[in-house]
Amino acid sequence: MAPSLDEMIQMYRKMLEIRRFEEAIADLYHRGEVPSSAHLYIGQEAVAVGVCSALRRDDYVLTTHRGHAHNIAKGVSMRRLAAEILGKATGLCKGKGGSMRASSLADGVVYACPIVGSNIPIAAGVGLSIKLRGTDQVVACFFGEGASNIGDFHEGINLAALWRLPVLYVCENNLYALSVSQRRSTLVEDIASRASAYGIPGVVVDGNDVLAVYEAARRAVEDARGGRGPTLIECKTYRWLGHHAGDPGFAYRPKEEVEAWRERCPIKRFRRVLLSRGVTEEELASVEEEVEEAVRDAMDFALESPYPGPEELLRDVY
């Protein structure tokens, strides 16, 4: 079941929001406004949006150090997200979590886990809670291909599979884990093939094709809601920039490789699809303008927001 044209325009809007938001954060980072490192998502937008578009508002998401996009795709306020990244009192986590932990339970983004792979068992637990509470929610858990080599991946997916929990495990394979390429971290070609080690389906999709991602996610959601357990979806994609905003990203990647992937821009590509389906240039241009405006507004909000006061230091520990 493909999304409607309206839904597709919404997806386009989300992808663009992510792109512009990350560009703006990169800018703030270089101006020294971001207290932590910022791991940008540019180039991978089709994954977050494809998956989250297949989710309901009351479904859950668990994300990672590279998690701004999943927040945006899930409908979290860009204002409060930007404020969080800047460590402001108006941030999603009052500025205590920052870029790597920015999340909004009210919007279903349970947490961003900056320790690689740790969200995989936690997502199983969210699935367990869904199952025991008897709702028909699902949870999508995002992680990189690098995370697929840590024990949490193995233990967590095995547990979710065994207990047939309603989890989508979404591996964002951007070919690198910091400086280490996939082929220097495992002999396996497709991370999705590891699904067989847990007796669950594994699917490889073009992670730069938002409709392909959407369709894979939609099927996995159907299975999960139907009590048939988790799916491992591997989205082949690429991060255009460095590992984080301060990393040029060329010390360990050939320039040509980066260039080749930039050619495959998921946003441009989807834009062409929309035009071919009859959406007009004008419609898209107005979306684009609205997005720019919304991102500018978010950054202004974040920049103008106050830092938390000292009384916040000792709050929220217990």
Next chain:
Amino acid sequence: MAPSLDEMIQMYRKMLEIRRFEEAIADLYHRGEVPSSAHLYIGQEAVAVGVCSALRRDDYVLTTHRGHAHNIAKGVSMRRLAAEILGKATGLCKGKGGSMRASSLADGVVYACPIVGSNIPIAAGVGLSIKLRGTDQVVACFFGEGASNIGDFHEGINLAALWRLPVLYVCENNLYALSVSQRRSTLVEDIASRASAYGIPGVVVDGNDVLAVYEAARRAVEDARGGRGPTLIECKTYRWLGHHAGDPGFAYRPKEEVEAWRERCPIKRFRRVLLSRGVTEEELASVEEEVEEAVRDAMDFALESPYPGPEELLRDVY
């Protein structure tokens, strides 16, 4: 390449040594002479002996909480092994390690790791040291099917595979991890199938057929020595007794299942093979007598040995 008849008689002797040794330890356990728990290997003898018979004397072994057998199969003194299990000063580890850590570096048994799965990455490291020292040794790492669900399994085998280290990963699938049956711990049927998640060969063998185990190990050793990296060998077998000497082992296993497996005794079975190959009843009877005598001697040695003196308490920490 099958073992010679002489080698086969040696294998028979080793299997019998393990059986009688474990029976004697069970006896001592019930008489209160064993300070720790003792995880007995009875029923699984073909695995330790099949694999270790394919190893050279200077090859390495890493074992587990259920590790008496691998020591015996690798040629460790039964006297010093029994003394270790009893916590005596003459033990392999001066009585400090006990049953669960009994090991003898001089005989190539590097260590027994009582935390499930922890020996899997350690074995990778032994393989790395072999590789860098440029010897053509190999290391065999034993663990249960229960251990295949812990992160160490995943991370450790992936690392050994990636670096093409000379390791045999031997999964002793006795169907239970303490009280939890395999099908209540994973959806996967054959643990060996997980090898594909690391890009290495996985082999399933009848773990009660010592010649089948030997042959699988021999091939894996050949690959490992040839620089072609690790193999995951799964040996399907069964422990006749409880998880440890104090566990009757029936609370979680159907009596019929236990009975059925006892019918498939690896020692009786191998005895029939030997007879069919022309070994005489008398030859086997004399082996059997020698083994009984050797085990009795080992237990006497252990019982008569002194405990370590108090000066040992503070030694060996640094």
Next chain:
Amino acid sequence: MSMVEALREALAEEMRRDSSVIVMGEDVGVLGGIYRVTQGLLEEFGPERVRDTPISEEAFMGAAIGAAVTGLRPVVEIMYADFLANCMNQIVNFAAKMRYCSGGQLRVPVVVRTMVGHGRGHGGDHSQVPMTWFMNIPGLRLVAPSTPYDAKGLLKTAIRDDSPVLFFEPHLLYRVRGPVPEEEYTIPFGRADIKRRGEDVTIVAVSAMVPRAVEAHERLREEGITAEVIDPRTLNPLDIETIVESVKRTNRLITVEYSPKTGGVGAEIAALVVERAFDYLDAPIIRVAAPDVPVPVSPPLGRMTVPTVEEIVEAVEALL
């Protein structure tokens, strides 16, 4: 009843009271736990709420956390406290920090029950009393009961608490019996129990060392020495007020634990007492603890790693 039975009662009562309480861990279901604490729960509450797990400590700890932040109250069993090292990441980097780092959005009502200090020859990696691995981690609650009564009351409090709790059960006391009332009760965190009144010295003993300190009190009384024996019961929060108040009267302090002395619980208690009651101290503080070695299997050596009543008595005599 024994501590095992008291713990079992606490679990069963809380599971009856609140359907969001679930139990998970290795061998907790069909077998009822290797120490039988969870026996009968599977039968009463069924396999959805009483879950045998694969050998995957990091995963089921993480799963408990994920379940906790979305509405359940999981009680996890870690078979030996040594295996906390296998899920340290989930405990320290997630359970302890998610509430703070989410700006208060998340609550992590997980209880981690675990057995400490086997006390028989199970060896170095199966005998630890690893409370101090977690004392430097804000966000956790640390509970160390020493009687069936305390075990039951504190476990019920732990299950109802919205913070992650590590609940350390001493193997040495599992089978020791003690009174437990019929009526429902809970014990608040952060309230030490003064086991014996005394005027000459304060002994703060932790976990399985409490009955030994009490026995030391009895022996010392025969010599005309009265030792005040305090069981803090929870190490986080720590009822330092009760300890300080006692030291202000006795002017002497001994701590007793069965973890290695260096970096042990006694260090923190000693440092706090020096901070708050320095002028009242008439003598150095003695920390009775295990020697700084892994626990050996061999019985005569192994015994030397668990402080005895004699050692406590001697420490008191050395102070006076």
Next chain:
Amino acid sequence: MSMVEALREALAEEMRRDSSVIVMGEDVGVLGGIYRVTQGLLEEFGPERVRDTPISEEAFMGAAIGAAVTGLRPVVEIMYADFLANCMNQIVNFAAKMRYCSGGQLRVPVVVRTMVGHGRGHGGDHSQVPMTWFMNIPGLRLVAPSTPYDAKGLLKTAIRDDSPVLFFEPHLLYRVRGPVPEEEYTIPFGRADIKRRGEDVTIVAVSAMVPRAVEAHERLREEGITAEVIDPRTLNPLDIETIVESVKRTNRLITVEYSPKTGGVGAEIAALVVERAFDYLDAPIIRVAAPDVPVPVSPPLGRMTVPTVEEIVEAVEALL
């Protein structure tokens, strides 16, 4: 030269000296480490001895142990000390215990280099100074350098030592420069460095807190107060003799660390001083430390979790 450069020199020199020394960890090869400590090693020593690993802390720590007990001397990098929680099992249950539990058969010459206390807004699970997770673990050596000179000399000693060593590198001091001689040298474990002589108070500062304590010394001198500043340099073994000798002269002690106060390094030092120099103490011991909270990202809050020179000065003034 900076501490980063000094560490790099130590690694290169030891790798030249002894072909059994290897380096492994995440991003240590092609990238040269995210803090560039291992830069150039891949080029000089090749991919067999300088190994980028997958994101598998438990596995490469275990592999380092396996390699160590069979003849190599691996130096492992754990990118953030917080990730020690991801390989706690291998460190605590194996590296620390294998020598003892094997009755002395095995030696585990592994060095674990790790970055502590990021000190900028990297957040709760990327900022810890987790030394006390390991103080209660016999079998480990704990090293905490505060100058390029010490870092180089101690790392060389660590690599040559037959015991497992956790080597805590303070991010706050990575880029601070200091003199390092041309000639080869090593620094023995268990020798504190008296950074400043003084008569009025002893300040024992750890890791990145050492330069702050030195600065506090300078400020106090203007007020006519002389503080003796001691850097223990290794926490296990701990040179308690030097500290005690100092306190016997100054009669006052302050400890400074940037881990949460509860269960911190200061507790053990305070307890030892009370044990050995009680009669010389004229005042309570003050522990200057981080507050008991996870480290928040927001800059004004984050800054409150790293003790300042002012806090140290104020602590001294409060004592006198």
